[in-house]
Amino acid sequence: DRFDYxxxxxxxxxxxxxxxxxxxxxxxxxxxxxxYKGGLFVCxxxxxxxxxxxxxxxGIGNDVYLMQxxxxxxxxxxxxxxxVSIDINTMEIDRHDIYTFNMLYFKGAIWYSLYGKLYRxxxxxxxxxxxxxxxxxxxxxxxxxxxxxxxxxxxxxxxSVDPTSKGVSSISNT
Numbered sequence: 214d215r216f217d218y219x220x221x222x223x224x225x226x227x228x229x230x231x232x233x234x235x236x237x238x239x240x241x242x243x244x245x246x247x248x249y250k251g252g253l254f255v256c257x258x259x260x261x262x263x264x265x266x267x268x269x270x271x272g273i274g275n276d277v278y279l280m281q282x283x284x285x286x287x288x289x290x291x292x293x294x295x296x297v298s299i300d301i302n303t304m305e306i307d308r309h310d311i312y313t314f315n316m317l318y319f320k321g322a323i324w325y326s327l328y329g330k331l332y333r334x335x336x337x338x339x340x341x342x343x344x345x346x347x348x349x350x351x352x353x354x355x356x357x358x359x360x361x362x363x364x365x366x367x368x369x370x371x372x373s374v375d376p377t378s379k380g381v382s383s384i385s386n387t
Contacts (some may be wrong), residue, residue, distance in 0.1 A: 219279045223252075223254075223263065224263070226268065227251045228252055228268055229248070229251045232250065235247040237282060239255075244257075244258050247278060247290060249275075250275050252273065252277060253266050253273060255267075259358070269294075273292045273294055276292060276293035277293075278292065279315065281318035281323070281334070289316070296312070296313060297307060311332075311341065313326065313355060315327035315354070316356070324374075326353030329367070332347075349369055361373060361377075371384040
């Protein structure tokens, strides 16, 4: 029934998570904190001690915006240096030449938005495709999985996409 404050910073003290964008937990119970100008911190859940720190020196950049877990033991992160995947067992980093405003991991793919457009990155094929849905959309605000579909809100209303057929249905218009 209270908030605990943790000052998360790099060993050198030059980077911190004071401006945290996103937090997730991996299957080992470690807490991952995405931050503005601080990079990505992986912390012990019990005391929030920093176990790993990724930043510009690691190749992912100092700005980490969003993260998603997949079922294959990877954290997918949207960073200032593009989309990266981190193997949670080895902490090995793979960079993908993709930039996102928003994203969602869903059944083997990263669904993401950029400048009001919808894209699907197939992880196993390392292939990227555009999924048309609107000619006038300027922004996709949020994604959420529900059942076998992905729902997203945008400047043009609420939409639902079938990940198998890639068909998009408009639910409402603004």
